Amino acid sequence: MIYTCTLNPSIDFIVHINDFKMGDLNKISKEMKYPGGKGINVARVLKRLGIKSKALGFVGGFTGEFIEDYLHSEEIDFDFIKVNGDSRINIKLKTDVETEINGLGPSISSEQLSEMLEKIKSLSSEDVLVLAGSIPVSLPEDIYVKMAEICRQNDVKVIVDASGKTLLKTLEFKPFLLKPNHHELGELFDVEITTPEEAVPYGKKLVELGAENVIVSLAGKGALLINKDMVLHANVPSGIVENSVGAGDSVVAGFIGTYMNDRDLKEAFKMGVASGSATAFSPDLCTREQVYTLRKQIEVVER
Numbered sequence: 129m130i131y132t133c134t135l136n137p138s139i140d141f142i143v144h145i146n147d148f149k150m151g152d153l154n155k156i157s158k159e160m161k162y163p164g165g166k167g168i169n170v171a172r173v174l175k176r177l178g179i180k181s182k183a184l185g186f187v188g189g190f191t192g193e194f195i196e197d198y199l200h201s202e203e204i205d206f207d208f209i210k211v212n213g214d215s216r217i218n219i220k221l222k223t224d225v226e227t228e229i230n231g232l233g234p235s236i237s238s239e240q241l242s243e244m245l246e247k248i249k250s251l252s253s254e255d256v257l258v259l260a261g262s263i264p265v266s267l268p269e270d271i272y273v274k275m276a277e278i279c280r281q282n283d284v285k286v287i288v289d290a291s292g293k294t295l296l297k298t299l300e301f302k303p304f305l306l307k308p309n310h311h312e313l314g315e316l317f318d319v320e321i322t323t324p325e326e327a328v329p330y331g332k333k334l335v336e337l338g339a340e341n342v343i344v345s346l347a348g349k350g351a352l353l354i355n356k357d358m359v360l361h362a363n364v365p366s367g368i369v370e371n372s373v374g375a376g377d378s379v380v381a382g383f384i385g386t387y388m389n390d391r392d393l394k395e396a397f398k399m400g401v402a403s404g405s406a407t408a409f410s411p412d413l414c415t416r417e418q419v420y421t422l423r424k425q426i427e428v429v430e431r
């Protein structure tokens with residue numbers, strides 16, 4: 129089973145405003161509300177690809193109810209721990225540029241954290257755990273490292289979509305997949321990465337430091353899959369980006385959902401990129417049909 133863990137879920141409030149003016153009254157031209165947070169996005173895309181998963185995390189308040197009701201309506205299995213405060217609202221403001229205003233989220237008690245760790249301890253070598261998204265300020269900043277250590281002890285595959293020191297600290301426990309975008313990869317090594325060629329040596333460093341597989345996404349410039357045996361490059365299909373929120377999570381979902389079915393890294397990589405682009409070209413997340421259509425446009429070559 130694929131489990132996702134979203135420590136700080138959100139309602140993603142997507143807001144389109146024409147001629148936005150700070151300090152003025154602005155009228156929303158289009159708005160959408162979706163359950164969000166990186167792990168929840170992964171769970172939603174897996175469902176669309178016909179792959180079962182279970183969403184773990186902390187939810188609270190009326191916003192937490194919205195998240196649970198929405199996932200229930202999409203027949204996505206979840207086992208959230210209830211907390212007192214309200215799950216956060218993340219505003220995705222679309223004007224001539226895309227601006228994100230992400231909420232703080234509710235406090236999580238040490239008892240609630242212990243309850244989450246007990247759930248993680250119950251996973252087995254048949255399972256995958258996706259750790260994705262920011263860590264609430266009320267939790268230890270190395271919580272992903274603790275979870276990765278528990279998973280290592282139980283031979284559970286771990287996927288980490290995080291940034292900075294958090295990502296580097298999980299390497300000791302040999303994560304199955306890391307999925308930084310090229311900006312996040314550059315920040316890890318204090319360099320600027322703008323092309324796939326520039327990304328390769330740094331993706332290889334993450335493999336040397338312990339990651340089994342690294343996918344480096346470069347938005348419209350393609351993506352790389354790097355492990356100890358190979359470097360693969362995929363082009364991305366051309367299209368009009370409507371809403372890139374969740375695109376990175378879709379790469380994770382398409383990859384792991386495919387890999388757990390047929391253990392074919394190259395096919396899994398192709399499906400990951402197709403899922404990412406299909407989401408980028410959609411107002412919400414990708415549909416199965418879009419993914420399979422775009423998959424045909426993707427060429428994966430060994431570097």
Ligand SMILES: Nc1ncnc2c1ncn2[C@@H]1O[C@H](COP(=O)(O)OP(=O)(O)O)[C@@H](O)[C@H]1O
Pocket residue numbers: 308309310345346347348349350351364365366367369372374375376377379400401402403404405406408
């Ligand atoms: N301009 C684009 N054209 C086509 N696909 C895109 C574009 N931007 C993003 N994507 C798709 O979304 C995936 C993730 O995008 P990226 O911006 O690299 O990561 P993140 O969303 O994690 O920051 C890419 O690998 C690609 O499949």
Ligand SMILES: O=P(O)(O)OC[C@H]1O[C@](O)(COP(=O)(O)O)[C@@H](O)[C@@H]1O
Pocket residue numbers: 136138140163164165166169218230260261262263372373374375376377378
């Ligand atoms: O666009 P991405 O990186 O795939 O993730 C989008 C998700 O991440 C969020 O922006 C939250 O990010 P953080 O968990 O890093 O705060 C959600 O609002 C959104 O659903």
